[in-house]
Each structure stands twice: as structure tokens, then as C-alpha cells.
Amino acid sequence: MRRIALFLGTNLAVLMVLGVVMNLLQPWLVRQGIDVNMAATLIIALVFGMGGAFISLLMSKRMALMSTRAKVIDSPANETERWLVATVEKQAREAGIGMPDVAIYDAPEPNAFATGASRNNALVAVSTGLLRSMRPNEVEAVLAHEVSHVANGDMITMTLLQGVLNTFVLLLSRILGQLIDRVVFKSDRGHGPGYWISVIVLQLVLGVLASLIVMAFSRWREFRADAGGARLAGRQNMMAALQRLKSAHGPAQLPESVEAFGIRGRVGGGLRRLLMSHPPLDERIEALARGQG
Template sequence: MKRVSLFLLTNLGIVVLLGIMLNLFIEPWMAREGMHMNTTGILILATIFGMGGAFISLALSKTMAKRMTGARVIDKPANPTEQWLVDTVRRHAQQAGIGMPEVAIYDAPEINAFATGMKRDDALVAVSAGLLRQMNADEAEAVIGHEVAHIQNGDMVTLALIQGVLNTFVIVLSRVVGMFVDKVIFKNERGYGPGFWITVIFAQIVLGIIASMIVQWFSRQREYRADLGGARFAGREKMIAALEKLKRNSEPSTLPEQVEAFGISGRMGQGLKSLMMSHPPLDDRIAALRERRYG
């Protein structure tokens, strides 16, 4: 609950700071240029849609992840494998100082796992059936440690915060740019002309892409930290072995896009495409873990 309160207070602080910047710098400049825009009203709406959307997404993340993946929560272990899985999650959760997460298995052929949830003490750890079939106990233990580290680090809340802040900036800045183009370039003196609406749409697309790149950069950094957490809970060699096994896994991820960022493994990309990837290359993660560059 403390982390969620911090999330809300941080968002509020950023909105207040953005409002001060708009009132001190943007509005006076627009007035001098003969442009009049209710930046306070836009900021309020941007906050509701930008940060509100991110917060709602975070609040529903656990429920939606279970529905989208068909994950089956283990209420009572039905076999030794399920018992081992629950016991391992419990042990790592105790090491991390968090509440016992829900433990689930979802039907997928690839090696993968994910963690999600709004609260550290009310999260979800789910592993694929492919992971249980293809990984040995040491490798699987390291993957579970990686996911528990995500919960301990509050990565889900952090990404929601970053996404909410960027959403707000995109909404506000696209409208400021739209007003400038409409009034200064197209010389429109009555209301909002076509130049405003076309520019807003274009600016939101461009700024949205840039915002996504920033979010994915933060996502990649948290993977390094979670790898280090998995090494701390299960042992560095076990974590390296798990990442090596993921490298040899030929099955592509079947996780829905909304959940994939929380998985142990995601789709890879080269060049500019890599800027939109939620996970760093596995070779880089293994090298970072060997060199202990993170943590």
C-alpha cells in the first residue's frame, strides 16, 4: 500500500510541476503570440486520461493477465511438481520480504514466466507448462527468483508511473504544438482549425512513439536488475544457466503484448527495432550478470 501511495503522490507532484511550467513559461509565450489556450484544463484532462489510464491498467493487471493467458492458479497442489513450484515461490518471497504471491501455470510450449500485480503483497507469479517441461529444478528456481525480484523491486508500479507521466506529456505537448501550427503557421484566428487537429494527431503519434521508446528503455534496465535478483535468491550460476537455456529455446513467446513486458523473455529486435523491445538481448543479460555490472 505504501508503494501505491508513493505512486499517487509522485504522479501528483509531477502534474503540479508540469502545471507550474505551463503557467510560467508556455501560457505567457502563447499570449504574446496571440494564442489563448486553457492549459490548466488540458492538464487536468491529460492527467485523468494519461495517468488514470495507467493506474487502472495497473490495478487490473493481475486479473487481465490470468484471463489473457488462461493461467490456472494453484489453490491446492495436485502433484509433486506443483508442490515444488509453490514451495519455491514461497521461499523466494520470504527471502524478498514480500507477501506470498498467487502461483499459476499457463499452457504454452515455450519457456517463459511472468509476474504482475498492483501490490508487492498481492502479486501473481505464473510459469509456462513449457518451462516446467524443459528446465531442470535449478534453472526453474532461478527464473522464479527473477520474477519474485520484479515484485520486490516494484517494477510493475514503476513502469505504470513512467507510462502515466509520459502519456500526460504527450497529450499536453501535442495540443500545444497543434495550437502553434494552427495560429502561427496557418494564421487561423477563429477557434481550432484543421491545422490544429491534424497536427495534434500527427504529434501524438510521433510523441507516442518516442514515449514508448523511453518506457521500453526502462523496461530493459529492470530486466538486468531482476536477473541480479534471481542470482541473489537462487545463485548466479543457476541464473546464468537459465538464461543460457532461454537462448536455446526455439519456441517464440506466445504471451499477449500486454503481458509480454513482464515475462522472463520477450521478442528480440535488431537496429532501430531494438529500441521498441522490452527485453535486452540474452547475450547482454548473461554478460552483465557475469560481470556483475548491475546492482
């Protein structure tokens, strides 16, 4: 639950910061004689909602390398590194994308992730634990899964989705805040104390609902990346890789900034599942066995 709380806290903190900036900006515009109508509010919400999401996307590779301390393979130093680069190069060519940077990060847990600003400017990284615990055909399938994430444009799609939802939260909280202030608190202008309190509460509630939507999409794209990995590396190899991950002990440790893009994520049952970025491995293996994804 601590990871879920951190995820929610991070997303809500971003929304709250954006909201505070908007709250400060709107009165300043009014003092400058600028009429802040609904159209202007929408534009401001778009700028802050989409802008924050795209800044995160542009910084994703750098942040992923810093947070995991991954080392990009510029010049392969051994046979394993040469094989990794050659395998990703072959899969990228088959998937029709530019060659991603290939990196290794030191971690005992078997995991891998992909991130980057575009299909032709991406990063694929694997942990030392994954290289030690998996057979070559399984590692190849994991790499294919991550290359499929890049080819599917998942990083960009997630960014667009998060940006649209951020905009929706920022805008709707203000519309409802004005309504509540006028109807409940009887404020003539709709910007009294009731407005500010309502906006803060609504941003928290709507922010949680937005996170549920983002996580639902994240779980769906894992099935799609598994199917893409099966096409690039073979269905049996992809299923074997997921089975190997299922047998791994310990948590799927990855920094919050890239956890949603790891091949192995945290899952749970009941209400907790609604906030998980990955579906259970059993369901992913079953989907592959049925030829779905």
C-alpha cells in the same frame, strides 16, 4: 516486426482514444461556461494519462490470467505444484514481499511472467514448457527473477512512467497544435482545422517517442531482475536458466498485455532493438558473469 507493430498500435490507439475524449471534453466545458486554460488542460491530461495507466495496472492480474488461461494453484495437486508454491513462498519471504499467487499456463515455449497491482498483490506464472525443459535449479532461478520484478516494484514503476508519458503526449500535442494553428494556419483562436490535424499527427509522433523511453526502461529492469534472481537463487543458477532459455527454439509467445513482464522476450538488432522490451540473452548472461545488474 508484426509484434512491434501490434505493440505500437496498441499504445498509440490508447493515446488516440484518450485524445479524442479530451477533444470532445474541452469544447463541452467551454459551452458550459468553464474557462479551459492551460492549467485545466494539464489537469485533464493528468486525469486521462495517469488514469488509463492505473486502470491497466489494477486489471493486470485478471487480464494476465484470462489472456494466458493460467490456473492459479489454490491447493497443490502434485509434487511439482507443491514445490512451486513452496519455492515462491521462500523467495517472497526473503525478498520482503507478500506471497504472490502462483499459476501455471499451458504453452510449449519456456517462459514465465509476473504482474499485479502491488508488491503484496502480485502473480507469478510459469509455462508448462518451462517446467518440462528446465532443471529444478533453473526453474528456481526463473521464479527468483520474477519475484525480483515484484520486489523491485517494476509493475508500478512502469505504470507511473507510462502515465507520465501519456500525460506529456496529450498536453504537448495540444500546446504545439495551438501554436501551429495560429502561426501556420493563421487561426485567431488556435482551434481551427489546423489544430485538430496537428494534434493527431503530434500524438502519433510523440507516442512513438514515448514508447522508445518505456522500452528502454523495460530492458534496464530485466538486468536488475536478473541480478535479483542471482541473489535469491544463486548466480550460477540464474546464468544456467538464461542459457537454457537461449537454447529454446521458437518465439517467446506471450500475449501483448504481459509480454514485457516475461523472462524471455523478443529482441532484434538495429532500429528494431529500440522497440524491444528485453535485451539479448547473451548480454544478460555477460552482465551476470561480470557481477553487474
